[in-house]
Amino acid sequence: MDHPITRGVLPGIGPINEVMGKVVAGKPDAITMHKGIIEKSFAPYADTDVSIIMKATSYAIPYHEAFDTPVADVDEAIRVGADAISVGCILGGPEQAKQLTFLGQITKAAGSAGLPVVAHIYPKGPMVKNPFDAKHLAYCVRAGAELGVDIIKTLWSGSADTFKEVVASCPAKVALAGGDMGNDLVSFLTNTRKALDVGVGGVTYGRFVWQHDNPTAVIRALDAMINDDSSVDEAIAVYKQAGGN
Numbered sequence: 001m002d003h004p005i006t007r008g009v010l011p012g013i014g015p016i017n018e019v020m021g022k023v024v025a026g027k028p029d030a031i032t033m034h035k036g037i038i039e040k041s042f043a044p045y046a047d048t049d050v051s052i053i054m055k056a057t058s059y060a061i062p063y064h065e066a067f068d069t070p071v072a073d074v075d076e077a078i079r080v081g082a083d084a085i086s087v088g089c090i091l092g093g094p095e096q097a098k099q100l101t102f103l104g105q106i107t108k109a110a111g112s113a114g115l116p117v118v119a120h121i122y123p124k125g126p127m128v129k130n131p132f133d134a135k136h137l138a139y140c141v142r143a144g145a146e147l148g149v150d151i152i153k154t155l156w157s158g159s160a161d162t163f164k165e166v167v168a169s170c171p172a173k174v175a176l177a178g179g180d181m182g183n184d185l186v187s188f189l190t191n192t193r194k195a196l197d198v199g200v201g202g203v204t205y206g207r208f209v210w211q212h213d214n215p216t217a218v219i220r221a222l223d224a225m226i227n228d229d230s231s232v233d234e235a236i237a238v239y240k241q242a243g244g245n
Contacts (some may be wrong), residue, residue, distance in 0.1 A: 001033050002055040002086075003206055005071075011185065012211035016041045019210050024050055026219025026242075029227075031084065032118070034058070035072050038080045047079065052120055054082035056106065059090065066093030066125045070102055075108040084116040084150075091140050093125025100143065107148035119149040120177070120204075131155060132180070134162040141170040152177055153204045160194040165201040178205030185218065185239065189232045192225055202226055217244030 001023065003010060013019055020041045023031060030051035033042060038052055056072040059065055068088030077085040087106050089099045103119060110117045121144045123136035130136070134157045144152040153175045157163045167174050181191045188208055195203075203222060212218045221239035224230035232237065 008050040022215045025218040051083040057088045067095040086118040088120040092123045092128035116150040118151045120153045138169040145172040164198040173201035175202045217242035
């Protein structure tokens with residue numbers, strides 16, 4: 001739920017307090033948010049089992065797509081009670097050296113504080129012709145692991161066969177971004193199942209969840225797949241039981 005700085009106040013995330021309640025009701029393992037949203041909108045749910053991942057960087061489309069600029073640090077993550085800190089890192093563009101430098105600084109500071117690091121690492125820039133190419137994605141996740149990142153979020157390559165290579169190249173946990181996983185619930189769940197079957201550790205879905213008519217039910221379905229190893233059909237049944245239609 002960290003999209004507005006990057007993409008604007010998109011449909012579904014405008015009434016943040018309302019949508020936060022629906023998301024929390026789904027009982028996700030964690031929610032990624034900027035510090036202000038943690039303090040203002042997540043505060044009523046601070047005593048739930050939902051973990052807080054504080055986002056410490058942001059880029060903006062179309063102004064600086066190839067540079068995730070720092071907007072917070074480890075000290076602030078600790079202050080707001082975050083369970084982990086999240087940073088973006090764009091590789092393949094002219095700012096790659098700066099991106100890697102900051103990522104290394106964050107893993108050092110977070111490691112000293114005992115705070116896990118989640119990194120959103122994407123191939124983007126003049127060196128990248130196809131951001132879904134498995135070799136670029138493998139480079140991204142391996143770079144994160146080399147610098148000490150605990151969980152690395154990246155793009156889906158489009159097939160289980162190619163993404164298997166991405167997962168195999170990374171000793172850290174790999175999680176999927178949701179932007180290109182499908183256009184409807186069935187395709188999202190189907191591709192999620194394929195990814196889990198080749199070793200993906202989890203998903204970090206945003207827009208598809210909070211723009212859905214029933215975010216709570218979608219989260220319950222994803223939880224069934226990730227934490228209970230449910231099939232697509234079983235996850236859809238969970239979705240319907242939670243009020244989805």
